[in-house]
Amino acid sequence: MPRELVLANGLRVLVVERPGTGLVAVDLRYRAGSRHEPRGRTGLAHLTEHLMFAPGHMTELEGLGAVYDADTWFEHTAYHTLVRPQHLERVLRLEAARMRESPRRLGAQREVVRAEVLQRVFAFPYGTHLPHLLPLCHPFGHTPAGIEEDLDAITLRDCVAFHRNWYVPGNAVLAVVGDVPTATAIELAALAFTPVPPGRTELIAPELPGRYVTGEAPPRLTVPEPQPLPAVYQAFRLPPEGGAEIEAADLALRVLAAGEGSRLHRRLAEEGAQSVEVDVHRFAVASSLAIVKVHAAPGSDLAAMERAVTDEIAELAAGGFRAGELARAKAMATRAALERVETVGGLAAELTLEAVQTGEAGRALTAARRIAAVTEPAALAAVWRLGAPAGVLTYLPKES
Template sequence: MAEQPLHEHTLGNGLRVVVCEDHVVPLAAVNIWYGVGSRHEQTGVDGKSRTGLAHLFEHLMFQGSANVAEGEHAALMESAGATFNASTSFERTNYYETVPVSHLELALWLEADRMGTLPAALTQENLDNQRDVVKNERRQRYDNQPYGTAFERLCRLTFPPGHPYAHTPIGSMEDLNATTIEDCVEFFRTWYAPGNAVLSIVGDVDPQAAIAMAERCFGGIPAGPAAPPARPGEVAPLAGVILEEVDEEVPSPAYFAMLPLPPDGGHAIEAAELAAEILGGGSGSRLYDRMVRRDQIATEVWTGVTRLVGGPSLAIVEAIGPDPAKIAEVLDEELAAFAADGPTEDETARATAQAERGLLERTETVTGLANALSANATQFDDPARVFTSAARAAAVTGAEIKDAARRWLAPGTRTALSYGGAK
C-alpha cells in the first residue's frame, strides 16, 4: 500500500487527531478509538466484578447525550445517508461513521457531544433497556448457539482467574445484572476522556479545515484524568494440553484448541500468523487436506488468529468431526511435521500473498483506512504504520515460518475443548 500524507494534531485536552486526504469519492470517514476494552474491566477487585461494561458502553453511547435525544444520533446519521456502527474487543472500543463530506461536521459534533456529556443522558431506563439488549445478544450469539461459548471457555482455560484476558467482551449475566448507574458513570469518567482516544478522519477533506472542525467540536471537552495503566497481560507458557470435556447439546462432536502466539507489534507475530494460515486457513491448508480430504475424520476445519497487543495473541483451531480424540491425535501429527519440515515454497508464497491481499482489502475504502489509522495510533503510537503492514507480511521467509511453527505451534501444548455430540 502506497504511503499517503498524514496530518496530525493533538488538541489541548489530549485528543489525537489524524487526517488523511482521499478525493476519490465525496465521502468522509470519522473513526474514534478509545483505549478501553474488556481487559480494562474490574474482575474480582475487593470482591467486585463488572465484566461486560466495555461492550455495554458500545450500546449506551447511542442512547443520547446532553444535546442529543435518545435515538437522535441514529436518526441524524440515517437522514444524512451515513453508515455508522461501533465495536468492542479485548483492548479497545471504536465508533465510526462514513458520511457525505457535507455532513462531516455533524458527525464530529455528535461524537464530541457523547464524549463530553454522555452521563447527562444516562438514565436507569436506558441502562435497563441496553442491558437487556446485551443479555439477549449473549443468549443469541453465545449461550444458545452451537459451540457459541467455545472461545470464552478457551480463554478461561488459557488464562488464570482474574487475568485481564480470561473473560471476553460480552461479559457474564451476573456482572451485567449487577451493573449500576454509578458503575457506568465511573467507567465513563475513567476511560472516555479525550486523552484516551484517537480521532481519524479520512476522505474528501481539506486537512487543515478538518482539524479546525475537530478543534471546534472537541476542543471544549475537559481533559479529564489520565487513564490508569492496564493490568499486565503476560501469561506463563503452557506445559501440556489442558482439556475440558464439554457436556453440551451440539449438532456434531467437535474439537477446539487455543495456542498462544507472540503479542502483536513485532516481526514474530507476522511469521506466527502465516504459520497458522498454512496450518488451517481454508481449503488449501494442511489440516483441511489431512482431516477432511484424506483421512475424512472432519467435515470442516478452520484456523484463525486474534492479535493482541497487551498479552499473547491467540490461534484457534476448530474441527468438526465424529471423533474428537482422533482429531487431537492427527492435529499433533501435523503440528510435529510442520515444526520439523516447515512450509513449502508454494505454501509460503500463497500465505504471504493472501495476507497482503487481506491487509489491502481492509484499507481500500475510507472507512477501512480510518479504522486502521486509529488502530495503529492507539496500539503502536504510529498511524503511518498501516502503510507498511502488507510489506511486513511479504517480508516473512519460509525459515521464519518454520521457526514460528516450532516455537508457537508445538504439538502437545495447548488448551482444548472436546464436544461429544448431540444427545
C-alpha cells in the first residue's frame, strides 16, 4: 500500500518506493475535467491544461531528460512526469509552480488544441462516437474536446478563473513512485508544495442535467461520415466506479464483446461483422458507460447486427454463463489491470486516478483481487441490469 499524508494546505501525497528502477514518476491529478466547465465554455479544461505547459517549463523538463505528458478527461486532469531520481526535487518544484501560477497568455494554444481535436477525434476512424453519443444518453453531455464555437469563445480570463477555482491543493492528489526512499520523497513533496496557498475550501461543480430515462425505444442518431466501414454503436449505462457492481458489469461485457472468443464476435463474424469491441468508461459522479461497437462489411444488415447485441444480452441473462466464459473474462481483465501498474509511471497514474475517483488510492494495487472475487451470480445480475441500450449510433460511410 502507498504511504500517505495530507499537507496543511490540503494536498494529498502518495508515495510508493520501487528500488532498482532507476526512475521516479511524478503524477499530479486534479478533480478538474470537462464536467466542471461552465455552460458555453466546453473545451475549457483541455485548453487550460495546454496553457499550464509554459515554454520555459517544458525546456527545463527536457534539460532534465524528463518524459512528460498530460491528459484531460471528464472528471479530472492529470500531469505525468518520468525522470531520474536526482531530479525529483526540481520536478516537484515545477509542479508546485504550475499549481500556484495562473496562465498568463493564450498565445497559439487555442489553435494547438483545435488541431489536436481534429487529429484525435475527426481524423481518427470513428473518433466522433463519444461526441455523438453523449448528448443522446449521458448527463455529461459533451466530451473534453468540447464544441468548436465554445472553444472560440474562451478567453484568458476564463482559463485563469478555471485554474484559480480548481487547481488548488485540496482538489489534487500527488503520487511519487520509483527509485527514491519514501522519507525523502515525502520531505521533498512537503518542501515544494507546503508554500502553495490552500485556495478555495468549497468547490462546487456545475450541476449535471437530470438523469436520462430510457424507454423502449432508445434515442438514436444516424450519421453519414467518411468512415472506413458501416458500424453500429450501442451505449449502455453502468454503475458508477468504486463498488463491486462495476467490476461485475465489466466482466459481463467482456464475455459479450471482448476478443474473438466473445459471444458477439463468434455470432456476428458469420453475419458480416469485421470486428466487435467494447469500451467501458468508468465515472464516479454519474453512470459509467459501456459502448458495444460493431463494424460491418459494406452492404451488411446493421439493424440485424443491432438486434443481435440485445438478443445475446437476453440469452446470457436467461441462460447464464457457459463453461469457461467468466474465467476467460477474468483472465483478460486481470492481465489488463496488472499491465496498468507494471511500470512506475503506470502505478503513479493509477494511484492518483483511484484517489480522485473513489478516495481509495490503494485500490490501484488490489484490482486483481477484486476481479477474482466477482461471482457468477454477481456477473449475471450485472447482465440483467444492462437492460435496453441508452443510445444507438449508426455510421453510414460516405466519400470525404
